[in-house]
Amino acid sequence: xxxxxxxxxxxxxxxxxxxxxxxxxxxxxxxxxxxxxxxxxxxxxxxxxxxxxxxxxxxxxxxxxxxxxxxxxxxxxxxxxxxxxxxxxxxxxxxxxxxxxxxxxxxxxxxxxxxxxxxxxxxxxxxxxxxxxxxxxxxxxxxxxxxxxxxxxxxxxxxxxxxxxxxxxxxxxxxxxxxxxxxxxxxxxxxxxxxxxxxxxxxxxxxxxxxxxxxxxxxxxxxxxxxxxxxxxxxxxxxxxxxxxxxxxxxxxxxxxxxxxxxxxxxxxxxxxxxxxxxxxxxxxxxxxxxxxxxxxxxxxxxxxxxxxxxxxxxxxxxxxxxxxxxxxxxxxxxxxxxxxxxxxxxxxxxxxxxxxxxxxxxxxxxxxxxxxxxxxxxxxx
Numbered sequence: 001x002x003x004x005x006x007x008x009x010x011x012x013x014x015x016x017x018x019x020x021x022x023x024x025x026x027x028x029x030x031x032x033x034x035x036x037x038x039x040x041x042x043x044x045x046x047x048x049x050x051x052x053x054x055x056x057x058x059x060x061x062x063x064x065x066x067x068x069x070x071x072x073x074x075x076x077x078x079x080x081x082x083x084x085x086x087x088x089x090x091x092x093x094x095x096x097x098x099x100x101x102x103x104x105x106x107x108x109x110x111x112x113x114x115x116x117x118x119x120x121x122x123x124x125x126x127x128x129x130x131x132x133x134x135x136x137x138x139x140x141x142x143x144x145x146x147x148x149x150x151x152x153x154x155x156x157x158x159x160x161x162x163x164x165x166x167x168x169x170x171x172x173x174x175x176x177x178x179x180x181x182x183x184x185x186x187x188x189x190x191x192x193x194x195x196x197x198x199x200x201x202x203x204x205x206x207x208x209x210x211x212x213x214x215x216x217x218x219x220x221x222x223x224x225x226x227x228x229x230x231x232x233x234x235x236x237x238x239x240x241x242x243x244x245x246x247x248x249x250x251x252x253x254x255x256x257x258x259x260x261x262x263x264x265x266x267x268x269x270x271x272x273x274x275x276x277x278x279x280x281x282x283x284x285x286x287x288x289x290x291x292x293x294x295x296x297x298x299x300x301x302x303x304x305x306x307x308x309x310x311x312x313x314x315x316x317x318x319x320x321x322x323x324x325x326x327x328x329x330x331x332x333x334x335x336x337x338x339x340x341x342x343x344x345x346x347x348x349x350x351x352x353x354x355x356x357x358x359x360x361x362x363x364x365x366x367x368x369x370x371x372x373x374x375x376x377x378x379x380x381x382x
Contacts, residue, residue: 003297003337006032006330009156012145014168016126019303020161021117024329025066028122029150039131043118048161050228051080051220052113058061058317061378063228067088068120072108075116081108082206085095085369090265093369097274109223135171141298158299164285166305172293179237182362187275189227199270203227210268213262216366218272218288229271231257231366250278285311289359292351297337297343302326305353310362314354322347
């Protein structure tokens with residue numbers, strides 16, 4: 001089968017996260033039809049998670065191409081760029097306080113970014129409640145999407161933007177994510193100024209990172225007076241069950257954590273004891289480095305589906321850059337196959353370089369900062 005022109009192709013994006021929605025928005029902005037399929041039953045089926053920082057060279061670049069950069073800045077929190085590095089005693093080792101008007105990496109809640117992108121799409125672009133089971137069909141196309149409700153959809157291009165455990169990935173690659181050996185446990189805090197004023201002052205308006213070499217903690221302010229704290233440990237993936245605990249046993253998990261973090265300051269330990277609601281287990285996975293595949297004109301991947309890495313501040317930025325480059329390749333190419341090849345020739349080397357730089361990076365989150373790292377911050381302020 002000859003590869004169709006992008007303007008005449010049936011283009012399907014799997015996953016309505018920032019990457020998939022950015023790709024859809026740029027395609028529609030250039031008059032190319034696209035459908036996004038997402039497994040969530042409806043738009044607000046689940047909480048979208050914490051805060052994201054978008055950088056000028058990738059995340060902000062993609063939003064500019066999407067015509068949404070000005071609206072992004074109306075929502076973004078410039079003050080969220082504040083960053084503190086502390087020791088387990090609660091002493092501030094280093095502190096970055098952004099200059100007024102600094103826009104290098106403003107923060108926005110993941111849910112706010114998703115809503116911004118969703119509002120920009122034509123009505124009916126996203127089909128909710130469509131959980132993909134497989135992609136079949138010949139490499140030359142067309143491909144068939146199979147969904148859990150038995151529905152089958154024929155498409156000329158399927159774009160896997162469906163995250164770490166992508167169902168699209170199997171159509172081009174046998175790779176599966178592997179556990180890094182580091183687990184995150186998320187704790188939520190609400191009404192910070194009223195209910196948690198001491199923690200509010202401790203963390204500031206942005207984020208704070210503490211580590212002792214074996215365990216760590218990353219606190220991140222969100223909009224609306226909320227905060228998320230990620231407790232980071234070198235543990236087996238099933239550490240909760242291995243310790244005779246259940247995910248919903250908040251009291252038991254808290255007691256276990258207090259034993260693990262017993263040497264830390266009582267000020268810091270309040271980020272373990274004072275959370276609102278249950279903990280959320282988030283083991284950290286990564287794809288092999290590098291992750292590549294043989295070109296197939298009717299299937300490609302972007303974001304975590306293509307290059308899952310430890311959470312060190314690049315994931316959403318790379319996903320949105322991928323989405324932008326793929327959409328523009330489709331806009332500027334004579335055929336879908338030509339566009340996919342052009343995109344992959346740029347994305348695969350770039351993502352491999354980033355993945356090599358971050359390989360094992362989950363361990364870095366537990367390490368005590370050295371003098372060189374501290375020197376990159378401004379002088380510590382109390």
